[in-house]
Amino acid sequence: MxxxxxxxxxxxxxxxxxxxxxxxxxxxxxxxxxxxxxxxxxxxxxxxxxxxxxxxxxxxxxxxxxxxxxxxxxxxxxRDVDTGILIPAERIEAIKKKEHKATVQDTVCAYTLSNIQSTIASNTEEQYRKASSILINSDVKYIFSSRGSTCVGEFLNTILRQTLPHVYNYGSHGQNMFDFASDLKKGDAAVFITYSRYSKLMYLTAEMVHKQGASIILLTDKPTCEAAKFADVVLTARADSSEFYNSYVAGMFAAEMLCAYICRETNYSNQELLERIDEYTSQIGNF
Known part of the structure; x- marks a missing residue:
């Protein structure tokens, strides 16, 4: 370039x-x-x-x-490492062999800004609006994420629960993902957040949810993610990083964009709910 x-x-x-x-x-x-x-x-x-x-x-x-x-x-x-190397230990070996020409701050900023810019370019307003409509009009909403991407899932869960009714986030406490997904049906929706190296568990759960008739929104790093064939909407957010781990900043950006669209589409109908929540959380300083 x-x-x-x-x-x-x-x-x-x-x-x-x-x-x-x-x-x-x-x-x-x-x-x-x-x-x-x-x-x-x-x-x-x-x-x-x-x-x-x-x-x-x-x-x-x-x-x-x-x-x-x-x-x-x-x-x-x-770029200090080929982002095509997916195994963390192998990425570390590649990083060690590279000569670091830029500061850590500049390198991380370059990757992060590039990821966000790619996310902006890759996802249209129509995609966000379609995803928003699915979540707003569904009976229940389930969020599935794993390992590093759980930070995106937790954020999405927090904001959606304060905006829409019947939002549930997968947590592996005493049940596997199939147990959690088993009651999803037509009229329901699921958000799957999965990144390279894509989890077989997430793929199979998406297949199960798709067969049960629920709508699927997929947030991933590449449109070639195999689970995309089950999705009604695919949002892509690159996760390139200078280090051995994925960067989920762009994923958080895409999740925030989705939440913002939902807030606008619902005309902030959650105001009374937020006031009710704050009545109690403010008493313990948990904001």
Whole structure:
């Protein structure tokens, strides 16, 4: 992608001021990933319009679009490990062999921002609205997650329980996932959160729920996830990480987006419920 940026600059007809900005960006890619257009103009002592004109000349819709492109480049440069390696112990071996060229903060930021930007690009408003409609109109809602992705499941459970009735989160206390899913039926809904290396248990449970007639919303990292064939809606949120574990920040972002759509679609009909809950939680300082 860095070569692509260079090609864009070479092929463009740039003014002297635009060339000055372009040269600075190429030489200070890391800084520019996190600078506003005003800050960039200030550093170079050029007008704000010179920065904006450069982005338009290079074919971008504006500075945010241009900066997203820069962050994608930086994310590629900062990758300390091939994200295709899925086994944690093998990822550690790959990490140890890499030369760390960027700081931990910059590397983690690059991965996280790239994951979120990919999530924004991959999921349409129509997908979120369809998923929201399924959850709002279903009789009961079950949430299934496992291992690292349980942080996303717990968040989704907390917000949905404060927004919609009959929300249940799977917990392996005394029952397996099949026991938990066995009473789901047509008119009900299930949210499955599963990431590479996809759990066979989650796949089989999704198959069971699908056969029982319940609607399925799948939150995963790739549309090629095998359980996607059972889903009514698939939301994708990348989990690329510089370390041995998956990053679930983008997954949390997708879950928050879904909750926000539900709040808007229901016109915040949960206000009385929240007041009733707060009447008691406030007495013990549990907010």
């Amino acid at each position: 860095e070569n692509e940026l260079q090609k864009l600059i070479i092929s463009a007809q740039l003014t002297p001021k635009e060339k000055e900005v372009a040269d600075y960006v190429l030489e200070n890619l890391q800084k520019c990933c996190f600078m506003t257009s005003t800050e960039l103009a200030g550093v170079l002592k050029v007008s704000y319009s010179s920065v904006i004109r450069l982005t338009k000349t290079l074919g971008f819709t504006g500075y945010p679009d241009f900066q997203s492109f820069l962050r994608e480049i930086y994310a590629e440069q900062s």
